[in-house]
Amino acid sequence: TDLTTDVLVVGAGGAGLAAAIEASDAGKEVIVIEKMPMAGGNTLRATGGLNAAGTSSQEALDIEDDASIHYEDTMTGGHELNDPELVEILTSQAAPAVEWLIELGADLSDVGRLGGSSNNRTHRPTGGAPVGGHLVQVLQEASQERGVEILLNTTAIELLMEDEAVNGVLVEAENGETYSIFADAVILATGGFGANATMIADLDEGLEGFGTTNHPGATGEGITMAQEIGAALVDMVEIQTHPTVVPEIGYMITEAVRGNGAILINRSGERFVDEMGTRDVVSTATLEQEGQTGFLFFDEEVRESLSAIEGYIERDLVIEAESLEALAEKMEMDIDVLQATVDSYNEAVASGSDEAFGRSDMPVSLESPSFYVIEVGPAVHHTMGGLHISANAEVLNENGEAIPGLFAAGEITGGIHGGNRLGGNALTDLMVFGRIAGQSAAQ
């Protein structure tokens, strides 16, 4: 049987849950539908953190930062292709989003740094624990407390219209039956299309055959559904690869491993890139190495600084040796080359200047045994393009006019990250624009 609600959210990832909470707090009845058997989407896989400048967590760690620097980093990282108005909102609303999450019960007290950021502003739980699962849990609990209904195994297949306005969604239930959910406002938060290999290769043939870090539900039909009723798309060809993914199994190693001090070396034991460069730069440099992969290299101090690494060791993704010599032997590398690489990196750490590759943030020298490597290469990670939205998260048509009743937030949207998304800016995007979509839909 058909259902009716005030606000219908499609997709129970980070953006959808944030939107649901805000719409509910604005006094609306909210239903969330999710096609998978569980909530979380790609958000569940986010391990890096959430970028924000000027937060209480930074203040507690004596980190001075400003949203305007976050803005500059985001525009530079995105090759200035980003929509400046949306980036202004992203970066100025990031700190309020962090405080909102903390109020909902999130732990975002650890602040590290990911590639392309000029300051420590990537927020994550204590000990550098993976952030996505934590935030999804906090948001799901907050939704439940508010009586938001989350219907799992329920797939949106078509947007319903009346008088040029969206007034609901045709959905398919687990048993294959279809029914309608009518709503005053619909928020599309179905994520990106990183797991849709056909769509990826059609847009960028260079990515044909690439693996992906995405969850299997990231297939992009939310974008197609909106396009069918006249929504405009932006930046669809801008597809990001993540440079440190374990080949074959597609398991992503968080950028925080580099942020906390790891370097990248090739099969010969040489560094080949500024490890803290943006994802596009590091991915391209890796593909130029023999075997088209590289190796994250770090020591005991880095291991102890980041609890995520324990998970990689448990999964058997890490090669470990008690000395550099033993590591070189295991890796069939020339010990003299590896030793020279490590020595010259440690000299760069000591002098504060990396003449070889210009890495600016070198938190620790790599000298405490044991030593570790993880083999990594690029895989499809984030689709920067998507629905064109306004500052209020309204979905726009080709003439730049809002389609009445339709809002969107999260990876389904385009324009915010331009040509390359900075690590840590996805969660910011989901929270900032998810909240805005929820507030706008409630008006």
Ligand code: ADP
């Ligand atoms: P974001 O947080 O950026 O919106 P996520 O990937 O975290 O992205 O969340 C998107 C969610 O939307 C996923 O859980 C995904 O399974 C869900 N989803 C995708 N397509 C549909 C659809 N057609 N109907 C319902 N849910 C969908």
